[in-house]
Structure formats: C-alpha cells, structure tokens
Amino acid sequence: MNNITHLVYDYLINKGLSESSSAYLNMFALLFGLLIVVFISDFVIRKLIRVSFTKLAVKTKTNFDDLLVTNKVPRNIAHIIPLLLSIKFIPIVFYDFQNFENVFEKGLKIFAIVLTLWIIRSILNSIKDYLKTLPRYNDKPIDSYIQVFMIFAWVLGIFSAFAIVSGIKFIEFLAGIGTASAIIILVFRDTILGFVASIQVSINDMVRIGDWITFEKYGADGDVIEINLATVKVQNFDKTITTIPTYALISDSFKNWRGMTSSGGRRIKRALYIKQNGVKYLTKKQVEELKKIQLLTSYLETRQHDIDQFNKVQDIDKNLLLNGRNLTNIGVFRKYIDVYLKHHSAINKDMMIMARQLAPTTQGIPMEIYAFSSDKRWENYEYIMSDIFDHLIAALPYFDLEIFELPTGSSFNNTTQKKSLN
DSSP states (O other): OOHHTHHHHHHHHEEEEEOHHOOOOOHHHHHHHHHHHHHHHHHHHHHHHHHHHHHHHHSSSSSSHHHHHHHTTHHHHHHHHHHHHHHHHHHHHHTHHHHHHHHHHHHHHHHHHHHHHHHHHHHHHHHHHHHTTTTTGGGHHHHHHHHHHHHHHHHHHHHHHHHHHOOHHHHHHHHHHHTHHHHHHTTHHHHHHHHHHHHHHHHOOOOOOOOOEEEEGGGGEEEEEEOOSEEEEEETTTTTTEEEETTTTHHSSOOOOOHHHHOOOEEEEEEEEEEEEGOOOOHHHHHHHHHHHHHHHHHHHHHHHHHHHHHTTTTTOSTTTTTTTOBBHHHHHHHHHHHHHHHHHTTOOOOOOOOEEEETTTTTTEEEEEEESSOOOOHHHHHHHHHHHHHHHHHGGGGGGOOOOOOOOOOOOOOHHHHOOO
C-alpha cells in the first residue's frame, strides 16, 4: 500500500524534485487517478443498473418499476459504490496531508447523507406516483405523508451533518439540540400545524381530492386538486387556483358539497316574494275559473266540496265571504306549486318536495320552493331551476297575485303623470 501511496513521490524524488513539491504532485496525481476511477465506475454501474431495471420493467405487469426509473431511483443507487470507493481511498490519496484527509472525509460523509436522502425521496416519490394510479388512493392526501416523512428525514440528515462537521457524537449532538426545542417548534410551527391538520383531515375524511368545497374566507369555490402538508389547492370554476393553509380546514368553517354530489339530487331552495295586498278569498266564480288549470282541477273539486259541506253543516252565512271556511288565492297557488313540482320531470320524486309560506317581510310574503333536481351538474341544475321559476312567475297573474318589486324612478314618474292628468 505504501508503494502505491508514494509511487509518484518516489519517482519525482529520484528526478531531483524537492520533497514538498513531490508530495503535492503525488497527492494531485493520486486524486486525479481516483476521480477517473470514480467517474468510470459510476458510469458503468449506472448503465448496468438502468439496463437491468429496463429489462425488469418489460417482464413485469406492474408500472411501479417504470416509476422507479422515472424518479431516478437506479441512477441515485448507482452512486453508492463510487462513493464507497472514494471513502476507502481517501486515506491513500491524502496520506501525507492529514488535514486535507479530514476535510475530504467529512465532505464525503456529508455527501453520503445527502445521497441517502435523495434515494429515500426518489423511492417515496415512486410510491406516491404508484398509489395515485390506484382508485382507492386517488382522493387521499398522500403528498402530505410523503412531505412529513421527508421533513423528518432532512432534519435528521442536517443534524447528522452538523454532528460530523463538529466532531461531536450524534447522540450528544441531539441532546444539545433538545435544549433548543422551543426555537425549533417556533421555526416549524406551520409545518407542525399542517402535519396535525393533514392527519385530522384524513382520519375524519373532511376533504378528499376531487371534492367541491366552498371556503368564503379564502374566496375558494371549486374542486380540490391537491392536498399536501402546508396547503390545499382548489381549482375554482373560473379556472383560477386558490391556495388554502391545510390547518385552516380544521380551524375555520367551510362547505364540502360531497354529500350533495353523492346523493340523488341537488337542492333547490329559493323563494318568490308576493305582494301582501294581493292576497284574498276566492269566490265560487273564481274557483270555477281556476278549475280550468288541469293540475288543480281534482284538488279544487274535492276541496271546494269539503268546504261547502262544512259551511252548510255549520249553517254559515256566506253573504259575507269572510264567514266560514274559504279558499285563498295564495293557498291555491301554493298547492299549484306543490303539484307542479311533483309532475316536473327534472325533480327527484324520492327526495323532499315542498312549497312553504314563510313569515311575512317588508318585501312581501316569501313563497319558498324546496326540492331536489335529479341532474346535479351545475349548468343543467341552473337551467332546471330557472325553468321552474320562469313558469311560476308567469303563472302568478292567473291567481291574481304579483311579485314584490321595489319602486324605481320610472314608477314615481308614472304616478306623478297620472295625478297630473287627473
């Protein structure tokens, strides 16, 4: 070994060169030779491993080995043997220069830590990409778990590198770091919160990739496309991307529409505001006129018969319409809405269908429609809802009812003109 170490040195000494110059030239020659060996071995091993993986990928049915190649796992593994050769021969190259030997040896050990982290990261990325191809993992926040593991791995690697540089044993170095744990927690506060949030989101199944969520605080209204340790990415319906901190999912309130998309229909909940001064009792003549509406014919005949029987038995004086029991135009209109919705082809008949009158407001009497459209697609849903309300608004005059509207400038002008003409 000594002959190899001083081969160039002895040759230069015999040629009459000084000992100092001969030692330096000997070191550079050995270092150059080692670099050539390392580069050649790295190239050959990388080719061999790549060829082996390619042949394996052809023979196997799974695409996992293809993902390993894509994420450079074979390439990173190929660096291991050249690195071990370098560490082995560094003492020979720097035999006469102990200070250089220590620096290069520590540098190679730090590179070994970095290489290990590269290999771990590429393997984890391959696993992540493979799991995303499986249907049951499509909506799981796999990125979050990979990031958490890599954060711990990088922290451990950085601590190991500092321990190597400082010359302190790793266990002793960790013990010293423990005293600075408060600072570490402060630095990694968002990461720790994101990690905890990712676990809670996953365990409680709060959000999945592909869910439609609405988060007013962050202006998000669209589909979740990515969940990782720090953020959740939402692609809004206008194709913009909103980034939400992961821990906001457990600290703030948001709406997840998954229940609606997985149900049999999408809810329609909207009201018509009807003028209160248009509400009145119906005379028999008006009832007979409304019987021409086919959806109400059967109901009005039965209902009017029951009312007439009651008033007759109770000997009610019907000269005044207020006495006894009567039908009202708003009540008949409410029944019309109910029957109309139950006959509408786009309404899910297996879910709740209701037309209800809410408490009167300063804008009139709210007549609310509560039902579910069979088609949950946004565009079709809006068409169905618009179609229903177009019909009901147009139907109101048949019941001698009006929609409430706030007066405009033209309304006041028309009133003034009428008064002036009178």
